[in-house]
Amino acid sequence: MVTIYDIAKETGYSVTTVSKALNNYSDVSSKTKRAILDAVEEMGYLPNSHARTLTTKKSWTIGVIFIESLGVGMKHPFFNAVIESFRKNVEVLGYDLLFASRMINNQQKSYLEQFKYRGVDGVVVVCSLFDDVQVKELMDSSIPTVVIDLHSKESAVVNSDNFAGSYKAVEYLYSLGHQSIAHIAGHATTFAGQERRNGFMTSMKTMGLDIPDEYVVNGDYFSREGGYKAMKQLLSLPNPPTAIFTAADSLAIGAMEAIKDAGYQVPDDFSVIGFDDIELAQFINPPLTTVRQDTELIGEESADLLIKQINSQQKIAQSVVVPVDLVIRDSCKALVKEESSKPS
Template sequence: MKKSLVTIYDIANKTGYSATTVSKALNDYADVSEKAKKRILEAVEEMKYFPNSSARTLSTKKSWTIGVVFVESLGIGMKHPFFNEVIESFKQSVEVHEYDLLFVSRNLHNQKKSYLDHFRYRGVDGVVVVCSNTEDQQVKELMEDALPSVVIDLNSDTSSVVFSDNWAGSSLAVNHLYELGHRRIAHITGHRKTFAGQQRLKGFMESMNHLALDVPESYIVDGDYFSEEGGYRAMKELLSLPSNPTAIYAASDSMAIGAIECINDHGYSVPDDFSIIGFDDIALSKFVNPKLTTIKQHTDQIGQKAAELLLKQINGKQKSAEEVQIPVELVVRESCKAL
């Protein structure tokens, strides 16, 4: 005989509270006493009650779903080391509050739809956008809409945003190399269309100017979209100069790793011939040879803060445009040496 599902009426009979009070306790209403909540939640656990998702949606006026837009330019999707860690942290933070994540494409019923159209169709409660491209029109449309949203790794005055202190990270990198005696410092940039690339370049230039260090135009080399291949190509360009830099600050660990590979392939070594510093502190940076000195982004804090900002908007039923900048730190390993 099939066992019937436990309902809130069964919980009410078990605890002596009304079905309305049980429902309020399950949805964490403030007008239910802690004693009542405790008793009801104990009964829920004991009786193995699972709320019906459709009923829960009707009673709370929420879908309990958060949409995810994930836009990265390398074409590697969730394999992207930085974004992967951030999304995992965000996921863990919203799961505690019983939200599910919905990843979408722009295809809906075999028709091209905008992200915003897709999320409206799905009825999500809010959206997290993980994107680095400042010119993505679909993302701009989302950021400007009334739907609660939080954007990671971009800046905006129409949506809540969370990003690392890219400028300060560049300053830490330049000052570390300066303290080691380096004066000829080159920069492998991230793509100029990306917010992080722009900010890290700005931080580099202003820090170099502050230290009264010359920056030849040839010392600023485009590493494309933060890839190992981009770092390799950029380093090859730097090696062809008549006057080589002694140190290179790459705007990502992946580019720094590509630069190290290029240096090795051309018969030089790190840090004996060139000092290299990266940005991100991806897992691989501890295992390359030599271990990479880098600027650490706190991906756990970025994901947690993004979740906090989005849930605040969803629960308050009001979109907000808050900006949170997460501090970074210098991690010294083996890829830089004193002159």
């Protein structure tokens, strides 16, 4: 069985340095840590969890709370990708994930009670809702916590630059000649929904474009059905838009289905842009132009923030905003200005 002493001998570092690297201490350089972690993987080192717990006074377990409003749970494509990235970044340091259950000994408990009972070292929360009381309770507790897809000045939070992404989407549509641009918005109770709507409104005003009230339609909680229903509403207008920016790829897919069911084509009749760049976006017909969230970096930054708190035994109130990119595919088309007839 490979021991920590074997890792030290193989790498040439002291046992103390190897131990610090495995526990992600900040006084170990990235180069040293990488060399040690590579040796750990190559040699198949597995620490004894019981001994490690007694030695470090840590459970080596991180609690996970996953809150989304579509009822699909871990099948949610964006949140699933973020948690997978987070898992990879903490697993290499020796942590296991524990997904929350409200039941302990057949009694319903709060998230905070659940994680105190389990003795987790920290908690990662994936949640867009502003008004979840139990998430707020966790954020206010002494347990190291990082929240993904939410904004707070009182906790460690990581989210995409929703505002900038929405601004870029409208800017792109405007560059194609579109001036009648509508927005299918995410729910107003979500941070992402609010920020993407704000980015849309600001960009439209900057471009000097009108925003009729009926051009901003609620797509509910970013659902495919919400996008379909909202697009039908836009199609029924006396002067429908030529382009639609949606607050999520799922909304965009629903909108495209509504367009096709009404006898129109994307992008010949209507241009559509999404937000997220879920895997399905590149495979639908036509492939969806969208704003890509960097799920790998979101997971990495979240893991880094949480491990810092666990190691320092202090909560950090820090916000990390992850950049986004516009991915251009085939769901948008440039408008061709009608040429004035030439005199004979």
